[in-house]
Amino acid sequence: xxxxxxATLDTKMxxxxxxxxxxxxxxEAGILTPMAGTxxxxxxxxxxxxxxxxxxxxxxxxxxxxxxxxNYVDPIHLATWVGEVLGDAELSAALDTIASTRKAYGYxxxxxxxxxxxRIDQAKQALGITEAAAE
Amino acid sequence: MAISKGYTGKIxxxxxxxxxxxxxxxxxxxxxxxxHGIGSAIFFDLCTDKTIKGTxxxxxxxxxxxxxSGTLAPSVAGRTEVQGIGIQAYPIGWFTRSNFGGxxxxxxxxxxxxxxxxxxxxxxQVWLNIINGDVxxxxxxxxxxxxxxxxxxxxxxxxxxSKKDSGWANMGTSRDAGRTTQHPAVLTSxxxxxxYGPMAALVHDAGNGAGQGGFGGVFASKNLKxxxxxxxGGVSIADPDALMKAxxxxxxxxxxxxxxxxxEYVGLVAFASTPGRPLSTIQDNPEGxxxxxxxxxGCIRNCRGRTDTGQGNESQCVDFFWYDHHDVIANGHVTDxxxxxxxxxxxxxxxxxxxxxxxxxxxQLYNKGIMGKGKEIDSNLPFDKFGSGEWAxxxxxxxxxxxxxxxxxxxxxxxxxxxxxRLAMDTTSGILPLQExxxxxxxxxxxxxxxxxxxxMGERDINEHDFNWSVYxxxxxxxxxxxxxxxxxxxxxxxxxxxxAPYNDPxxxxxxxxxxxxxAMAKTVAWHRHYTRFFKQSMLFCDWAWxxxxxxxxxxxxxxxxxxxxxxxxxxxxxxxxxxxxxxVGRRIWNIxxxxxxxxxxxxxxxxxxxxxxxxxxxxxxxxxxxPYTMPVFEDxxxxxxxVAGRILDRQKVEDWKSLFFKLEGWDIKxxxxxxxxxxxxxxxxxxxxxxxxxxxxxxx
Numbered sequence: 001x002x003x004x005x006x007a008t009l010d011t012k013m014x015x016x017x018x019x020x021x022x023x024x025x026x027x028e029a030g031i032l033t034p035m036a037g038t039x040x041x042x043x044x045x046x047x048x049x050x051x052x053x054x055x056x057x058x059x060x061x062x063x064x065x066x067x068x069x070x071n072y073v074d075p076i077h078l079a080t081w082v083g084e085v086l087g088d089a090e091l092s093a094a095l096d097t098i099a100s101t102r103k104a105y106g107y108x109x110x111x112x113x114x115x116x117x118x119r120i121d122q123a124k125q126a127l128g129i130t131e132a133a134a135e
Numbered sequence: 136m137a138i139s140k141g142y143t144g145k146i147x148x149x150x151x152x153x154x155x156x157x158x159x160x161x162x163x164x165x166x167x168x169x170x171h172g173i174g175s176a177i178f179f180d181l182c183t184d185k186t187i188k189g190t191x192x193x194x195x196x197x198x199x200x201x202x203x204s205g206t207l208a209p210s211v212a213g214r215t216e217v218q219g220i221g222i223q224a225y226p227i228g229w230f231t232r233s234n235f236g237g238x239x240x241x242x243x244x245x246x247x248x249x250x251x252x253x254x255x256x257x258x259x260q261v262w263l264n265i266i267n268g269d270v271x272x273x274x275x276x277x278x279x280x281x282x283x284x285x286x287x288x289x290x291x292x293x294x295x296x297s298k299k300d301s302g303w304a305n306m307g308t309s310r311d312a313g314r315t316t317q318h319p320a321v322l323t324s325x326x327x328x329x330x331y332g333p334m335a336a337l338v339h340d341a342g343n344g345a346g347q348g349g350f351g352g353v354f355a356s357k358n359l360k361x362x363x364x365x366x367x368g369g370v371s372i373a374d375p376d377a378l379m380k381a382x383x384x385x386x387x388x389x390x391x392x393x394x395x396x397x398x399e400y401v402g403l404v405a406f407a408s409t410p411g412r413p414l415s416t417i418q419d420n421p422e423g424x425x426x427x428x429x430x431x432x433g434c435i436r437n438c439r440g441r442t443d444t445g446q447g448n449e450s451q452c453v454d455f456f457w458y459d460h461h462d463v464i465a466n467g468h469v470t471d472x473x474x475x476x477x478x479x480x481x482x483x484x485x486x487x488x489x490x491x492x493x494x495x496x497x498x499q500l501y502n503k504g505i506m507g508k509g510k511e512i513d514s515n516l517p518f519d520k521f522g523s524g525e526w527a528x529x530x531x532x533x534x535x536x537x538x539x540x541x542x543x544x545x546x547x548x549x550x551x552x553x554x555x556x557r558l559a560m561d562t563t564s565g566i567l568p569l570q571e572x573x574x575x576x577x578x579x580x581x582x583x584x585x586x587x588x589x590x591x592m593g594e595r596d597i598n599e600h601d602f603n604w605s606v607y608x609x610x611x612x613x614x615x616x617x618x619x620x621x622x623x624x625x626x627x628x629x630x631x632x633x634x635x636a637p638y639n640d641p642x643x644x645x646x647x648x649x650x651x652x653x654x655a656m657a658k659t660v661a662w663h664r665h666y667t668r669f670f671k672q673s674m675l676f677c678d679w680a681w682x683x684x685x686x687x688x689x690x691x692x693x694x695x696x697x698x699x700x701x702x703x704x705x706x707x708x709x710x711x712x713x714x715x716x717x718x719x720v721g722r723r724i725w726n727i728x729x730x731x732x733x734x735x736x737x738x739x740x741x742x743x744x745x746x747x748x749x750x751x752x753x754x755x756x757x758x759x760x761x762x763p764y765t766m767p768v769f770e771d772x773x774x775x776x777x778x779v780a781g782r783i784l785d786r787q788k789v790e791d792w793k794s795l796f797f798k799l800e801g802w803d804i805k806x807x808x809x810x811x812x813x814x815x816x817x818x819x820x821x822x823x824x825x826x827x828x829x830x831x832x833x834x835x836x
Contacts, residue, residue, distance in 0.1 A: 023501070023502030023503075024502060024503065026502070027755075028760055029755075030761070030762050031460050031463075032611070033456060034403055035453070035456070036452065036453055036456040037579070038753075038760060038761045038762050039456060039460045040495065040757075040759075040760040041460045041461075041463075042498075043464065048464070048467075052464075069418070070612065070615060072615070072762035072763075074755060077755050104614065104615060105615040105616070106615055106616035106617060107617060
């Protein structure tokens with residue numbers, strides 16, 4: 001489980017940030033694939049966004065030849081979506097702080113992913129969801 | 136003058152109306168090179184009314200090889216060029232081209248033919264059976280409703296009955312008629328393809344497809360289901376020793392020549408890519424699926440794979456990509472939905488690029504509550520299962536059977552959008568990703584302009600990655616991970632300048648906000664059109680290996696392009712053609728194509744991108760969303776790499792750029808039509824005469 005310095009969540013807020021959003025509120029992201037270009041995808045929940053943030057090794061991706069892929073979501077856009085759609089202003093601000101460092105995307109991903117994962121854990125704890133229960 | 140080596144010397148002309156055959160001397164057309172060049176020239180001569188629709192019996196369809204087909208030349212030998220008036224583009228079905236790999240061109244050469252020309256329309260459903268010099272039209276009534284796999288298996292069984300026992304097939308009754316272990320190479324459309332013509336591809340073996348143009352539908356409109364060819368001959372090479380030496384020379388530019396110590400180059404390359412890694416097959420099949428490489432005749436890349444499950448066999452690229460991301464998002468990982476989707480389009484013979492664009496758009500329409508059960512656009516497709524194999528198969532089936540939304544989509548994506556009253560609206564907002572001529576957005580005209588301009592000045596998505604690997608993918612992938620590209624922007628400009636005769640301008644890869652409207656970018660687009668028309672579409676060098684600009688095994692990172700192509704060509708033909716001469720043939724071919732488009736109704740006034748290109752950046756919320764698009768720019772007297780994502784095009788500056796381009800090509804600036812002076816310079820006075828007669832000859836500068 002990841003640690004976070006974000007304030008604890010009540011059950012109402014936890015349910016809110018773990019919910020599946022309406023299609024019109026989905027987070028737009030893209031999968032970069034040589035040959036095809038960027039293929040837009042839509043993410044419907046915070047958990048889906050966390051899974052989408054795959055930890056790539058830059059050199060391996062680039063060496064993968066014409067079949068390498070990168071899952072890309074604009075970090076600022078992600079932070080905005082978390083605040084405006086999911087309603088988690090605190091997580092949004094924390095993500096924005098990471099994004100604002102303007103590090104290369106590959107270095108931002110682990111930080112963004114870890115923070116989101118910890119927030120999901122927090123929310124699940126608030127709701128009494130354990131891994132065993134989830135399974 | 137005798138015809139050069141490498142050619143068989145004759146082209147098969149099939150009059151489908153009368154069921155008769157004729158031979159065209161290749162020598163008459165040899166100055167065009169092969170493939171596309173010969174195809175365009177024959178089309179111009181034989182298609183008497185070029186303003187007809189692609190389904191008109193007067194349409195002339197050519198399938199051409201090159202002198203390199205069936206030889207040892209690397210990543211060239213397996214491709215076939217298809218041309219004729221297409222039925223996919225909107226609003227005019229331009230004279231267009233497609234191209235596919237595999238074994239077809241090799242078998243055609245081995246059978247003694249440089250190409251096939253199809254004229255007229257058969258009075259009944261037929262397939263064309265070519266066994267060496269023996270050519271027959273055979274009844275296809277019982278094949279007409281079969282899918283592409285069933286059709287090929289049925290034709291194999293009919294052509295090679297003797298093979299069942301011995302593994303060898305006798306191709307004739309005489310002792311010396313020839314024997315082969317090869318299946319006939321069959322090119323076929325899907326079931327009843329005339330009913331979804333604009334979406335219909337031609338498919339050969341498991342995964343070689345000619346998708347663009349709707350040639351599956353054009354075949355079906357001629358009552359032609361398939362062409363089967365098998366040959367037991369060979370290709371005559373002028374200098375086999377030089378060809379072998381060229382192949383060994385090229386080995387030093389390939390992974391194979393350095394497999395014990397591969398380069399640590401971080402980026403995407405063409406010829407130097409790691410061969411035999413069918414990762415598209417692997418990554419788009421469920422985890423644990425095993426795959427072995429599969430490739431076209433003579434290829435060093437072997438970019439496809441055959442799986443132990445039999446699913447997704449030989450599919451790659453957009454065959455999977457039209458649906459795999461929807462699978463991943465719906466299911467969290469790749470499931471069998473991805474190979475099922477790939478198999479669905481292959482078996483039906485449906486254009487993957489078209490359904491990719493359609494699927495992105497349909498998803499948006501469903502999410503907005505516009506499409507679905509009882510909605511404005513009524514559909515019973517199982518949208519609650521979007522991302523599943525079931526949805527993909529149901530969607531493709533709706534097109535093939537013209538049911539549900541397939542009732543309109545069978546006529547084409549742009550055509551369906553028009554019918555539903557959404558074409559202008561959705562290509563303005565950007566949710567319908569059709570970039571030019573009603574054809575799917577591939578690489579972005581707003582950022583990678585050589586791709587967009589090339590497609591707009593031409594007639595289809597160019598789908599040519601010559602610049603793309605080096606100017607977009609390598610800097611972008613490196614940039615995402617904080618790595619400096621192995622070749623600096625300045626060095627990249629030098630490499631490109633050195634290989635882009637006759638222009639040789641370092642500013643040709645300046646993708647800055649000013650550079651994309653410059654004369655140098657006009658040179659880039661002109662060079663690209665001329666290069667690909669000759670070397671890639673006429674000599675048939677494959678897009679996955681050529682052009683070879685940046686190569687980590689070459690001197691100072693320079694690839695083989697401008698040297699390698701002619702080394703192989705001259706070894707085979709015995710000619711002494713220079714790279715510059717090849718480029719000039721490419722310019723000639725580009726001009727005859729442009730003349731045909733002028734006759735069809737082309738004018739600069741209609742050469743515009745879809746509205747979203749001028750109004751909406753590639754931002755989240757559009758189906759043309761792009762991640763950072765890092766490209767070489769020359770700003771403040773310095774070269775650097777910079778993301779140009781989100782840029783929109785300035786309408787007036789695009790118009791000004793078109794004028795620069797037309798001037799460079801020697802065309803009339805007001806209309807974009809070729810002029811007599813330019814055409815006569817290219818020995819195309821007959822083309823100028825036909826344009827003049829039609830009132831479509833450009834005014835002299």
